[in-house]
Amino acid sequence: MTPQTEEAVNTFSKELALHAYRQMLRIRMFEEQVNELYTRALMPGLAHLYSGEEAIAVGICEALKKEDYVTSTHRGHGHCLAKGATPNLMFAELLGKEAGYCHGKGGSMHIADPATGNLGANAIVGGSMGIATGAAFSSKYLKNDLVAVCFFGEGALGQGLLYEVLNIAQLWKLPVIYVCENNLYNEYTHYSETTAGDICARATAFGVKAETVDGQDVQAVYSKAKQLIDDARAGGGPAFLLCNTYRYTGHHVGDINRDYYRTKQEEQEWKTRRDPILLHGERLLHEGFTDKATLDALESEVREEMKAAVEFAIAAPYPALEEVEMHVYA
Amino acid sequence: MPDTTDRELTFAQAVREALAEEMRHDSRVCILGEDVAEAGTPFKVLSGLVEEFGTNRVFDTPISEAGFTGIAVGAAMTGIRPVVDIMFGDFLTLTMDQMVNQAAKIHYMSGGKWKVPMVLRTTLGASRRSAAQHSQSLHAWLCHVPGLKVVIPSTPADAKGLLKTAIRDENPVIFFEDKMMHHKLKGPVPTGEYTIPLGVAEVKRIGKDISLIATSSMVQVALGAADMLAEIGISAEVVDPRTLWPLDEKTLIDSAKKTSRAIVIDEGYGRYGVTSELASVISEGAFYDLDGPVLRMGAMHVPIPFSPPLEDLTVPTEKMLFDAAKKLCSKS
Ligand SMILES: Cc1ncc(C[n+]2csc(CCOP(=O)(O)OP(=O)(O)O)c2C)c(N)n1
Numbered sequence: 001m002t003p004q005t006e007e008a009v010n011t012f013s014k015e016l017a018l019h020a021y022r023q024m025l026r027i028r029m030f031e032e033q034v035n036e037l038y039t040r041a042l043m044p045g046l047a048h049l050y051s052g053e054e055a056i057a058v059g060i061c062e063a064l065k066k067e068d069y070v071t072s073t074h075r076g077h078g079h080c081l082a083k084g085a086t087p088n089l090m091f092a093e094l095l096g097k098e099a100g101y102c103h104g105k106g107g108s109m110h111i112a113d114p115a116t117g118n119l120g121a122n123a124i125v126g127g128s129m130g131i132a133t134g135a136a137f138s139s140k141y142l143k144n145d146l147v148a149v150c151f152f153g154e155g156a157l158g159q160g161l162l163y164e165v166l167n168i169a170q171l172w173k174l175p176v177i178y179v180c181e182n183n184l185y186n187e188y189t190h191y192s193e194t195t196a197g198d199i200c201a202r203a204t205a206f207g208v209k210a211e212t213v214d215g216q217d218v219q220a221v222y223s224k225a226k227q228l229i230d231d232a233r234a235g236g237g238p239a240f241l242l243c244n245t246y247r248y249t250g251h252h253v254g255d256i257n258r259d260y261y262r263t264k265q266e267e268q269e270w271k272t273r274r275d276p277i278l279l280h281g282e283r284l285l286h287e288g289f290t291d292k293a294t295l296d297a298l299e300s301e302v303r304e305e306m307k308a309a310v311e312f313a314i315a316a317p318y319p320a321l322e323e324v325e326m327h328v329y330a
Numbered sequence: 331m332p333d334t335t336d337r338e339l340t341f342a343q344a345v346r347e348a349l350a351e352e353m354r355h356d357s358r359v360c361i362l363g364e365d366v367a368e369a370g371t372p373f374k375v376l377s378g379l380v381e382e383f384g385t386n387r388v389f390d391t392p393i394s395e396a397g398f399t400g401i402a403v404g405a406a407m408t409g410i411r412p413v414v415d416i417m418f419g420d421f422l423t424l425t426m427d428q429m430v431n432q433a434a435k436i437h438y439m440s441g442g443k444w445k446v447p448m449v450l451r452t453t454l455g456a457s458r459r460s461a462a463q464h465s466q467s468l469h470a471w472l473c474h475v476p477g478l479k480v481v482i483p484s485t486p487a488d489a490k491g492l493l494k495t496a497i498r499d500e501n502p503v504i505f506f507e508d509k510m511m512h513h514k515l516k517g518p519v520p521t522g523e524y525t526i527p528l529g530v531a532e533v534k535r536i537g538k539d540i541s542l543i544a545t546s547s548m549v550q551v552a553l554g555a556a557d558m559l560a561e562i563g564i565s566a567e568v569v570d571p572r573t574l575w576p577l578d579e580k581t582l583i584d585s586a587k588k589t590s591r592a593i594v595i596d597e598g599y600g601r602y603g604v605t606s607e608l609a610s611v612i613s614e615g616a617f618y619d620l621d622g623p624v625l626r627m628g629a630m631h632v633p634i635p636f637s638p639p640l641e642d643l644t645v646p647t648e649k650m651l652f653d654a655a656k657k658l659c660s661k662s
Binding site for chain 2: 069071100101102103104105106110112113114119120122124127128129130131132133134135136137138139141142146148160161164165167168171172326327328329330
């Protein structure tokens with residue numbers, strides 16, 4: 001065991017391991033309900049599911065403080081929940097209801113929550129890289145020791161903004177972690193067709209330290225993230241973390257027929273052999289942290305939590321029509 | 331405004347004074363831009379600020395307009411009040427996602443949860459023989475986007491009072507300065523502390539026969555044309571909206587109702603531009619009091635050329651405005 005992994009095992013306590021399992025389950029079950037809502041035509045707009053990628057959001061957010069900042073993407077439900085958002089208010093937002101995080105004005109792709117440091121999900125691919133870097137800039141300016149995490153998909157590696165802000169973040173030693181979630185596909189195109197060269201080398205070219213981690217292993221993500229976040233908080237500057245992962249479903253819930261860009265077999269392999277929740281559950285059992293019956297009970301409990309949240313959201317009223325002109329200006 | 335004095339400042343000095351006062355007043359105010367610190371910008375508008383406030387308040391950035399504008403958006407959301415300097419208004423194109431899709435939308439999309447109190451200062455205006463990529467007046471683009479405020483002062487005193495208000499505003503504000511005015515235009519600037527609210531137009535010259543509604547550098551053009559018109563017995567009123575959004579519609583409409591004729595003049599492109607909007611506002615608000623159509627004058631619909639005689643053709647002049655006003659007054 002290298003000293004690093006030894007430390008990781010030590011910091012990933014039994015309590016944290018169980019909590020991380022619950023958080024991943026909550027994201028998975030949340031999205032089960034999203035899929036259901038969408039299929040029943042109760043949910044307007046688009047929904048991009050995060051299923052398969054849960055270990056990244058949870059591993060990283062568990063290494064953050066509540067006040068630390070995150071920015072998210074169009075595939076943002078997992079980041080919001082992992083950072084502490086409440087399912088009731090999230091479902092209400094997804095249904096365009098007044099009780100939602102943004103009074104129903106943002107929807108699935110724009111959930112924002114100052115109480116949990118969530119600067120907002122973003123429907124522009126790569127659009128939040130400036131915002132996250134700016135939050136890190138103000139942390140340094142105000143000397144409040146907060147760290148900002150910028151989540152983005154590998155498709156955003158094509159956006160020039162990333163390279164502008166990597167350069168500035170490194171020059172100014174800003175406490176920001178750029179987390180690239182490589183789920184292999186930019187919408188309907190394999191990333192190898194869009195991404196030249198080595199991904200991490202793009203960051204190291206700016207002198208930004210870059211690490212790669214198995215995005216299906218919540219403990220590994222957590223321990224890498226913890227090192228990078230603690231280092232950034234201590235003044236060590238930015239970092240880049242490449243998390244290799246996979247999305248189980250289509251680009252969005254309506255993307256059903258996807259044989260033209262990937263095989264059923266590939267999907268099946270990831271789901272059965274690389275599932276972050278299954279893998280972590282096995283670890284919990286192996287370590288003797290819990291037993292199968294407890295895990296099953298937890299699953300039912302979380303599923304009930306999410307069903308209740310959906311009921312809350314369905315029953316909630318829409319915003320008053322006067323809201324349409326509110327919040328254009330502060 | 332408090333006690334006016336004999337003190338005269340250039341437009342650039344007034345801008346600098348506003349920034350210095352606001353930076354003294356609020357430690358969260360900082361400046362981000364290319365060559366803003368020791369160089370004080372290529373136009374020397376910010377000279378001296380870094381000496382007073384240091385490089386921890388005045389940040390020289392890489393040449394990364396999208397990057398540092400995006401950083402300002404995030405910084406504004408999290409407790410800073412950044413003032414971004416975009417050297418030439420033409421480079422606004424590079425900041426458009428950050429301003430249009432991010433800064434302008436965040437307050438609304440978050441249901442009022444996040445605010446973006448930032449200012450983006452940039453330039454407009456031709457006439458410097460700078461050719462097509464350094465001469466545009468693109469302010470109309472930003473007026474088109476709900477969530478942004480757009481300020482376009484025409485005098486040093488207005489620039490100072492409006493910039494101070496813009497910095498204190500809780501929203502993203504774009505502040506346009508005509509680069510020909512920075513050092514060439516001088517004017518009285520009150521010594522005491524003052525601010526000017528956004529959304530209040532000012533009548534720069536009172537008249538009764540025709541309203542010349544002018545913005546930025548075109549206010550001086552309108553005042554010059556008004557002098558020429560006075561010589562032939564036409565009394566022109568010059569009104570400056572000062573901010574394009576929020577827009578003081580009432581003052582514009584009232585002036586047109588009073589004089590019964592109006593010409594709108596702005597240095598942006600005439601087609602689909604600021605003049606079109608202002609002319610519509612006046613037509614809708616004062617139609618039954620008007621003695622003729624509201625005319626509009628803007629830049630020619632061409633990329634601004636380099637060659638001096640060609641460039642001079644593209645921007646409205648006192649003579650062009652005088653001729654148009656004379657014709658409008660004689661017809662009706
Ligand atoms: C600037 C921009 N271009 C295109 C799109 C359309 N679009 C939405 S998601 C997406 C693919 C994103 O892929 P990736 O960044 O890998 O994220 P993933 O969906 O895999 O999580 C595209 C092209 C967009 N939203 N924004």
